[in-house]
Amino acid sequence: MKKFTLAAVAAALVGSMVPASADHTIPLLSYRTGPYAPNGIPYADGVTDYINMINARDGGVGGVPINLIECETGYNTERGVECYESTKGQGALVYFPLSTGITYQLIPKATADDIPIHSMGYGRTSAADGNTFSHVFNFPGTYWDAASIIIKHMMDMEGGSLEGKKVALVYHNSAYGKEPIRTLEELSKKHGYELLLLPVDHPGQEQKSTWLQVRKEKPDFVTMWGWGVMNQVAISEAASIRFPMDRFIGVWWSASENDVLPAGDKSDGYKAIAMNRPGTDFGAYRDIQKHVIDAGNAAGAGDQVGTILYSRGMLNAAYMVEAIRTAQKIHGAADITPGMMRDGLENLKIDQARWTEMGFDNFTSTIDVTCENHGGPGLGAIQQWDASSKTWSLITDFVGADRDVVDALIEADASAYAAENNISGHCK
Amino acid sequence: MFYREAGDFKTSYQSDQATFTLRLDKILFWGLMAIATFIVPFFVTEYWEKSVFLPFFIYSIAALGLNILTGYCGQVSLGTGGFMAVGAYASFKLMTGIPNLDMFLVIMIAGLVTALVGVLFGLPSLRIKGFYLAVATLASQFFLVWLFNKWEWSYNYSPTGQINAPTRDFLGIDVTGPSTAPWATYLFCLGLLFIFAWITRNLVRGHIGRSWMAIRDMDIAAEIIGVNPLIAKLSAFAVSSFFIGVAGALYFSVWLGAAEPTEAFAIDKSFDVLFMIIIGGLGSILGSMIGAAFIILLPIFFKNVLVGYCGIPTDIAEFTQIIFIGALIIFFLIKEPHGIVAYWRTLKEKLRLWPFPY
Numbered sequence: 001m002k003k004f005t006l007a008a009v010a011a012a013l014v015g016s017m018v019p020a021s022a023d024h025t026i027p028l029l030s031y032r033t034g035p036y037a038p039n040g041i042p043y044a045d046g047v048t049d050y051i052n053m054i055n056a057r058d059g060g061v062g063g064v065p066i067n068l069i070e071c072e073t074g075y076n077t078e079r080g081v082e083c084y085e086s087t088k089g090q091g092a093l094v095y096f097p098l099s100t101g102i103t104y105q106l107i108p109k110a111t112a113d114d115i116p117i118h119s120m121g122y123g124r125t126s127a128a129d130g131n132t133f134s135h136v137f138n139f140p141g142t143y144w145d146a147a148s149i150i151i152k153h154m155m156d157m158e159g160g161s162l163e164g165k166k167v168a169l170v171y172h173n174s175a176y177g178k179e180p181i182r183t184l185e186e187l188s189k190k191h192g193y194e195l196l197l198l199p200v201d202h203p204g205q206e207q208k209s210t211w212l213q214v215r216k217e218k219p220d221f222v223t224m225w226g227w228g229v230m231n232q233v234a235i236s237e238a239a240s241i242r243f244p245m246d247r248f249i250g251v252w253w254s255a256s257e258n259d260v261l262p263a264g265d266k267s268d269g270y271k272a273i274a275m276n277r278p279g280t281d282f283g284a285y286r287d288i289q290k291h292v293i294d295a296g297n298a299a300g301a302g303d304q305v306g307t308i309l310y311s312r313g314m315l316n317a318a319y320m321v322e323a324i325r326t327a328q329k330i331h332g333a334a335d336i337t338p339g340m341m342r343d344g345l346e347n348l349k350i351d352q353a354r355w356t357e358m359g360f361d362n363f364t365s366t367i368d369v370t371c372e373n374h375g376g377p378g379l380g381a382i383q384q385w386d387a388s389s390k391t392w393s394l395i396t397d398f399v400g401a402d403r404d405v406v407d408a409l410i411e412a413d414a415s416a417y418a419a420e421n422n423i424s425g426h427c428k
Numbered sequence: 429m430f431y432r433e434a435g436d437f438k439t440s441y442q443s444d445q446a447t448f449t450l451r452l453d454k455i456l457f458w459g460l461m462a463i464a465t466f467i468v469p470f471f472v473t474e475y476w477e478k479s480v481f482l483p484f485f486i487y488s489i490a491a492l493g494l495n496i497l498t499g500y501c502g503q504v505s506l507g508t509g510g511f512m513a514v515g516a517y518a519s520f521k522l523m524t525g526i527p528n529l530d531m532f533l534v535i536m537i538a539g540l541v542t543a544l545v546g547v548l549f550g551l552p553s554l555r556i557k558g559f560y561l562a563v564a565t566l567a568s569q570f571f572l573v574w575l576f577n578k579w580e581w582s583y584n585y586s587p588t589g590q591i592n593a594p595t596r597d598f599l600g601i602d603v604t605g606p607s608t609a610p611w612a613t614y615l616f617c618l619g620l621l622f623i624f625a626w627i628t629r630n631l632v633r634g635h636i637g638r639s640w641m642a643i644r645d646m647d648i649a650a651e652i653i654g655v656n657p658l659i660a661k662l663s664a665f666a667v668s669s670f671f672i673g674v675a676g677a678l679y680f681s682v683w684l685g686a687a688e689p690t691e692a693f694a695i696d697k698s699f700d701v702l703f704m705i706i707i708g709g710l711g712s713i714l715g716s717m718i719g720a721a722f723i724i725l726l727p728i729f730f731k732n733v734l735v736g737y738c739g740i741p742t743d744i745a746e747f748t749q750i751i752f753i754g755a756l757i758i759f760f761l762i763k764e765p766h767g768i769v770a771y772w773r774t775l776k777e778k779l780r781l782w783p784f785p786y
Contacts, residue, residue, distance in 0.1 A: 032743030072742040082479040112606035175588035
């Protein structure tokens with residue numbers, strides 16, 4: 001009995017300390033330091049500039065400005081938890097930690113706290129099953145979609161069949177890097193290629209032995225799930241053993257300028273999967289230039305504008321802004337709560353006409369989130385690096401994943417999680 | 429004037445050998461404990477629980493464990509991260525394998541499993557010393573992390589190797605899982621830290637502790653006067669690993685709720701805990717806690733001051749923080765090689781003589 005009173009008092013104290021905020025509070029869990037900073041910085045800059053542009057151009061969403069709180073995680077889960085706890089009390093609407101490890105950490109906690117998580121093309125793949133993961137969204141695509149699309153591209157290069165070929169996966173030895181393994185194994189059964197697994201330990205600066213193995217085993221293709229300095233080291237090592245670059249295909253997190261530039265001309269022809277078009281010829285970029293950069297408010301050093309990960313940060317921020325708008329429409333209120341934000345994310349619909357209005361004409365795939373499907377369309381295109389002009393360009397259209405294989409795996413993993421945690425499913 | 433033995437008469441051996449011989453010390457300690465137990469839980473918020481108290485308590489237990497081995501028995505170990513991983517994975521297997529087991533028992537059994545593993549990796553200490561032993565324990569660090577990365581049974585065949593703590597209770601009160609009350613986990617970890625500090629205090633002034641210190645000071649002389657190095661060294665490894673295993677189990681199950689071996693239990697964990705005891709004070713219980721506070725809480729304090737109050741960009745604040753802490757470590761190591769706890773000892777000595785120092 002005494003314990004219950006104690007709990008009640010404690011709960012009352014915590015409750016009374018949450019300030020009522022007039023702004024839309026969005027925490028930005030970023031990493032501008034450490035071995036993952038080469039990828040963390042452009043992403044954080046993209047998010048920040050886009051949100052600042054929305055505040056400057058439209059005065060926020062529905063008349064309510066967005067308050068972006070940045071918190072440095074260093075890609076470390078302990079510090080990610082510290083950031084989550086320190087920003088949660090300020091009325092955080094949504095979390096996007098840009099780290100699979102931190103996402104795993106936050107899934108049960110944020111669900112219990114009724115705060116949504118948007119892990120855009122990272123995090124736990126089976127969170128695409130919205131029936132089990134009510135508060136987690138990973139549209140526009142999952143790791144398993146990416147793995148399947150990469151294999152499809154390899155098949156196209158080989159004239160339709162991977163029978164008897166050898167595919168190597170160079171991956172970050174963590175939950176992030178291990179995500180695609182199960183899909184690649186399933187697909188290897190289906191298409192008859194041999195899968196070679198080559199883990200690289202954190203932080204990934206030492207890969208001599210990995211690439212020695214590649215040279216020895218002579219795989220026909222290498223795909224990579226890398227992040228941070230690991231990407232640039234892998235591409236340089238691949239160049240140094242003269243692995244044909246057009247047969248080296250990275251996931252969308254191993255696809256930025258900062259990854260290929262250190263290898264210089266030798267990285268020419270490196271491929272990666274993309275979830276958005278490269279380049280800066282979009283209305284949103286012009287607005288950022290006008291309202292943020294020309295006003296002298298560019299985030300960070302301002303040198304990342306226009307890069308792949310900067311664009312992806314903008315895209316992530318654009319999803320968030322549109323979700324706030326959707327939430328406001330559903331609930332008929334300008335001020336929204338994290339719970340309303342979750343509804344906004346779950347009913348997010350962006351067709352190409354709307355994308356064009358938002359200044360992202362022909363930029364990325366259509367979004368249609370439903371209660372059951374939090375994983376989005378799962379489309380991806382292949383982009384290739386041209387070292388002489390220092391630009392990425394798309395070499396295929398946006399294509400879909402092998403839904404039979406991917407959906408069955410998502411179903412299996414999500415139902416295992418539901419059984420472990422007694423989740424009955426929240427969709428009718 | 430007020431902090432001295434005068435008038436504080438001891439009439440039995442028991443009171444003469446008490447932990448706190450000065451009345452004021454005793455009052456201060458129990459007063460602090462009373463505040464921590466009966467007042468703080470009413471005010472503890474989730475931020476203070478998850479970012480300040482739990483990490484402090486858990487790293488204090490780990491530092492106590494390593495201090496037993498390194499500070500009291502003189503065996504340098506770089507395997508702390510690996511042993512924490514054993515505790516974490518043992519608790520995970522127990523929590524998922526026997527769902528009704530009380531969390532206190534889970535933590536204790538996880539500690540025992542780690543003690544066994546610790547004894548196993550302590551065996552080389554009978555033949556090798558100093559830096560060479562450090563290298564041998566380094567092997568355990570890498571081996572254990574590799575094992576939990578490879579051995580699918582240890583993480584219940586999850587596709588990513590990530591382990592997640594389900595909701596479990598201690599005497600009917602939830603202490604793990606996503607919806608625990610801050611006061612519950614706070615009191616649970618505080619209680620465990622109190623128990624372990626009490627055990628350490630009584631171990632190190634008894635027969636076993638004396639044999640550890642004899643081995644530390646000169647192992648050949650200790651052997652000649654009748655200390656069995658096999659028992660002394662292995663018992664130090666067992667007790668130390670038990671503590672570290674408990675810390676690892678709490679780290680994973682109560683504090684974070686999820687872990688993956690390569691990130692959570694990497695070599696930097698071992699170094700962090702070793703730095704804690706070196707900076708706090710080797711062979712000191714209070715030193716272990718001061719060291720844990722220094723390494724864990726100071727960065728959070730700096731972050732909150734620099735970003736929260738001064739509004740400095742996060743990356744610059746981070747680098748400033750690293751420079752500050754690095755400079756402080758160098759400062760303390762030069763000015764006080766016996767750790768920050770030595771300042772506390774000097775202060776107490778000075779207080780006893782104040783205001784008439786001779």
